[in-house]
Amino acid sequence: MLDKKCIAIDGPAGAGKSTVAKLVAQALNFLYIDTGAMYRAITLKALRQNLDLQDEESLTQLAKDSIIKLVPGSQQRVLLDDEDVTEEIRSPEVTGQVSTVAKIAGVREVMVQRQREMAQETSVVMDGRDIGTVVLPDANAKFFLTASAEERANRRARELRAKGYQIDIEQLTKEIKERDYMDSNRAVSPLVPADDAITIDSTGMTIEEVVATIIDMVEKGK
Ligand code: CDP
Ligand code: CDP
Numbered sequence: 001m002l003d004k005k006c007i008a009i010d011g012p013a014g015a016g017k018s019t020v021a022k023l024v025a026q027a028l029n030f031l032y033i034d035t036g037a038m039y040r041a042i043t044l045k046a047l048r049q050n051l052d053l054q055d056e057e058s059l060t061q062l063a064k065d066s067i068i069k070l071v072p073g074s075q076q077r078v079l080l081d082d083e084d085v086t087e088e089i090r091s092p093e094v095t096g097q098v099s100t101v102a103k104i105a106g107v108r109e110v111m112v113q114r115q116r117e118m119a120q121e122t123s124v125v126m127d128g129r130d131i132g133t134v135v136l137p138d139a140n141a142k143f144f145l146t147a148s149a150e151e152r153a154n155r156r157a158r159e160l161r162a163k164g165y166q167i168d169i170e171q172l173t174k175e176i177k178e179r180d181y182m183d184s185n186r187a188v189s190p191l192v193p194a195d196d197a198i199t200i201d202s203t204g205m206t207i208e209e210v211v212a213t214i215i216d217m218v219e220k221g222k
Contacts, residue, residue: 003123004120004122004123005030005123005124005140006119006123006124006125006126006136006139006140007021007024007028007030007124007125007126007139007140007141007142007143007214007218008126008127008131008132008135008136008139008141008142008143008194008197009021009024009125009126009127009128009131009142009143009145009214010127010128010129010130010131010132010133010142010143010144010145010191010193010194010197011129011143011144011145011146011191012146012149012152012176012180012183012184012191013152013156013176013179013180013183014147014152014153014155014156014176015145015146015147015152015202016145016147016155016202016207016210017127017128017145018034018036018127019207020145020202020207020210020211020214021034021125021126021127022076022125023207023211024125024211024214024215024218025124025125027211027215028123028125028215028218029123030122030123030124030125031072031118031122031123031124031125032072032076032124032125032126032127033070033115033118033119033124033125033126033127034070034076034078034127034128035111035115035126035127035128035129035131035135036098036127036128036129037068037070037076037078037089038068038070038111038114038115039098039101039102039107039111040078040089040090040094040095040098041066041068041078041080041085041089042059042062042063042066042068042101042107042111043089043094043097043098043100043101043102044080044085044088044089044091044094045062045066045080045081046059046062046097046101047093047094047097049062053097053100053101054100056104056105056106056107057106059101059104059106059107060104060106060107060109060110063106063107063110063111064110066080066081067079067080067081067082068080068114069082070118092165095175095179096175098179099179099182099183099186100182102129102183102186103182103186103187103188105187105188108130108188108189112130112134112135112189115128115131115135115136116135116136119135119136126139129183129189129190129191130189130190130191132144132193132194132196132197133189133192133194134189137194140218141198141214141217141218142194142196142197142198143197143198143199143200143214143217144193144194144197144198144199144200145199145200145202145210146199146200146201146202147201147202147203148203149173149176149177149180150173151202151203151204152176153169153172153173153176154169156172156176157169157172160172198217200213200214
């Protein structure tokens with residue numbers, strides 16, 4: 001495809017990246033790629049195998065040996081070595097450990113290469129932490145989506161309560177801040193806005209407003 005395009009959406013946890021990226025992809029008929037799901041899948045596998053999460057060599061090898069597929073659809077399914085792990089990768093256990101795994105340089109190298117390959121094939125909206133800075137530095141449009149930590153925790157709490165989890169909002173806010181801190185302060189590909197990213201603070205904005213803002217900017221060639 002000659003006129004292939006890519007849109008990068010980065011930002012902290014609970015900013016609305018995946019919800020918004022999915023809708024933007026639908027509206028533009030692009031493929032949505034959730035890169036966080038890939039780090040979560042590797043983390044799930046490492047936890048199941050009781051691996052030492054500080055053991056960079058074993059985790060890098062695990063990433064190399066794993067086949068992660070993102071199956072497009074109204075709800076994107078995540079396959080880990082052909083097993084559907086879509087729900088399991090969102091568990092509190094995986095969420096609590098994923099940033100420890102995602103800071104390993106070798107793991108990131110494997111993931112970034114696969115993400116770039118996916119973006120070679122078709123037009124994509126990709127969301128994550130390092131898409132605009134590392135994975136797709138030449139993206140046609142880059143967005144850094146954020147919101148206050150309190151609002152992000154409230155959004156996540158609503159979502160988790162709907163799934164039946166008991167939520168302590170203070171604890172959840174603390175966990176979100178800790179994960180953001182780890183993601184923003186790691187040595188390799190930290191979470192930072194790309195120099196040419198447009199920052200959207202979605203505090204107080206509806207999902208529809210954020211989607212419309214992004215599509216408008218993409219259409220204006222921003
Ligand atoms: O949905 P949520 O914002 O909670 O997280 P996610 O997008 O599923 O990403 C989970 C974790 O994976 C993040 O906290 C990062 O540690 C890591 N991640 C990353 O390092 N780089 C990416 N491109 C995407 C995710
Ligand atoms: O992918 P990320 O962690 O950035 O966030 P998400 O999983 O897309 O969004 C977290 C929650 O916030 C979801 O339940 C969304 O429906 C909700 N949300 C919202 O209430 N208002 C927005 N403007 C964006 C997302």
